[in-house]
Amino acid sequence: MTSKHPSSPAIRRRQVLGGAGAFVLAAILPAGRSRGAGMLVEDATAPFAPNAYIRIGSDNVITMILPNIEMGQGIYTSSVMLMAEELGVDPQSVRIEAAPPGGGAEITGGSTSSMTEWMPLRQAGAAARAMLQQAAAARWSCAPDACVAQDGYMTGPAGQRLPYGELAAEAAKLPVPKDVALKTPAQFRLIGRPMHRLDSQVKVDGQATFGIDAQVPGQKVGAVAACPVIGGHVGHVDTQAALKIRGVVTVLQIEDAVCVVADHYWAARKGLAALDVQWVEGPNAAVDTQAIYRQLEGGLSGPAILADHHGDTQQAMTRAHGRYSATYRQPLLAHATMEPINCTIHVRPDGCDIWTGTQVAERARDTTAEVTGLPKDRIKLHSQYIGGGFGRRLEHEYVTQAARFGRQVSYPLKIIWSREEDITRDRFRPAYLDHLEAGLDERGYITGLTHRIVGPAVVARWEPSGLGANGYDDDLSVGTVITPYTYPAYRLEFARREPPGVITAWWRGVGGTRGLFVVEGFIDELAQRAGIDPVAYRREMVRNNPRALAVLERVARESGWGAPLPPNCGRGVALQFAFGSYLATVVEVEMPAPHDIRIRRVTCAVDCGQVINPDQIAAQIEGGLIFGFSAALYNEITLEKGRVQQDNFHTWRVMRMNEAPKRIDVHLIESGESPGGIGETGTAAAAPALANAMAAVQKRRYRYLPLLSPLNQPSGHEKEQQG
């Protein structure tokens, strides 16, 4: 998927930031709350604001304005580290602010943040530092180079010492330098060393404000129900009983949803339960999961888009010593972020404020402008901490919905989707079918590979300009075209099928998660067919790719690959190059019975280029793996009569601590390459490594997700024909 890069030069003047009317978040915090470390702030003015990212006040308060939103991935900490490194300040002393739309906010997703921000944020810090040095040099009549910037102080050649704040006003008068020297890796004091997360304190104190925690004076709370079938709309509504519930204020309607507004959420929920709504279910009222899979099956043959190819696969197949094929299937998936969908909005005749967690602040603002008819610059979006993104908050339809309801009332309105609404009205990771066929040499290695993906193109709805001229969504290339492997001949086809009755969306790991399950499962099958150890088989395939080879060797060594295991235990491996990072993963499982599985141990070796905050790499991989295991083992969204059948954590199972791996070890391989993404790599690795481990124990292949699905039974579904 794509991430929006700053269109203007990396270092820009801060353009839109408040002015006199700027909103101060502290005003809406209940009395007694302090601005602790990691608390998001919003401030309007500072004498020195050399670029979109940094403000230095004469009171010596340094504020960093962060283009990417924090949703657990540690981006606030690593972004501050990058700027603080070059500026010469203690990251712990910095106040943090989420960039507003139009003021530097960027789309946060696709594991792109570290990759895109690595240079701009360092340049921003370096430019500010250079200007402060120049200001100090003018004061002390010395060369700028003779002034040393460190820990928020400038030190001069004769031992002069001033805090940055005292130089701020003078520095602000200087032109922003175009080219600034950046530190060399040998000079790094912060980058590459472990730093505690800056957002931990407020989060363990319970003081971090997520979107759902917004408290605006005079706000009312709304419980929302949309038509349970996508494409349907509200028919008749009887509000009588609902309005009798104590605390209920009013009932609002938009085309496809109703909202019961009350003094507090429980009254709103009771009101919603009492509301009598007749839905007009529309064209998708008969859709069920089987219809979606039947549609996909239809795409396994017939015309398809040629997405990528090299060499002559046809010739490779004809001349092959053997041929082998398999079909993989994966289901619709919900995000179920821990914080349910919500949005607080105050629409007034002259302007609008929004408090929410979003990965797409600018889109959310723009759609609100459309709905309310207000100019964009009258809409202020106050980005809050996000209680889990995973791609869900790359959608902003809940902000649009809040605006549609909110424009009907004069007071601030907070809408909260119940967990049931959050899951049933989610936008789902699509279902896919993949068919692969390999031509093999006499040793069992690939001479030609053809791969057909059947499924939707998520990008076509989300960002139509991202769809290739041939109709291909190149997100599907992650884990398929983009791999550590090279094949003598290769052909990737895409048969696009847009499912009825659901809206498809990004989900953690995007193309990598779906692609790796298929490709790493298939490679494992080929190794098994050839009678070659799965690590040895891959080693041969990547012998000319030193970074891939290094992670594979390391994981084999650290995991004790090949060492004897107790009965009913097995190991599986997965190797990947995705989001600019190399990762090798070994999962060790115990399966006392075919449906009883324990993950004993997971070992990863990662080369993600230049590391910013090493321990957070490990944290992201650990969390990403568990997120991925949860989906791989348990999760599948199903539909009946157009309605989603899973609606809360009793039917949408999330891995619990007692089911989590007993041990996860992440080994970092030092690298000078530019930083790769990491937030999605663990999730992408989870299903293939786990499936391969289960296959090793059960002596059968796992080609269907979820892995505990009855479709993975030993007989009846093995479709390969050995050549």
Added chain:
Amino acid sequence: MLTLQINGKSVEVDVDPDTPLLWVLRDVLGMTGTKYGCGIAECGVCTVHVDGRPVRSCSLPVGLIGPHKAITTIEGLQADPVAAAVRKAWLDIDVVQCGYCQPGQIMAAIALLKKIPNPTDEQIEAGMSGNLCRCGTYMRIRAAIRNVAAAQGVTP
């Protein structure tokens, strides 16, 4: 009017008795540290203590609590040494990711450690498996709880 003891203070609230404690805390009293996740006692993000025991506030109607039971929320732990030790361990190990589940995790961990100062891994799992974390911070939660026990000098 119902009277509740919250974080050592007596509080009067004017709501229907079937209102879950969670929504009284969040929407009536403005104490948003306690979170909503499922509403059906499946996820644990709404965990508070009632007389020291961990309770799912989303499923506890305020009318059933009474004026004498001590309710403690994430906002009311200032003077609690176990809470301080738990928070320190959480910070040392960098447990949090998105952080949304963490108030509930921390309340569950404090209750566990007060009951069993040096829990075995099985006891940690038994005490904590009711609390979901979508970001998958379980490895670090386990480690942090072990650290608290170790720092308190209790040995198995």
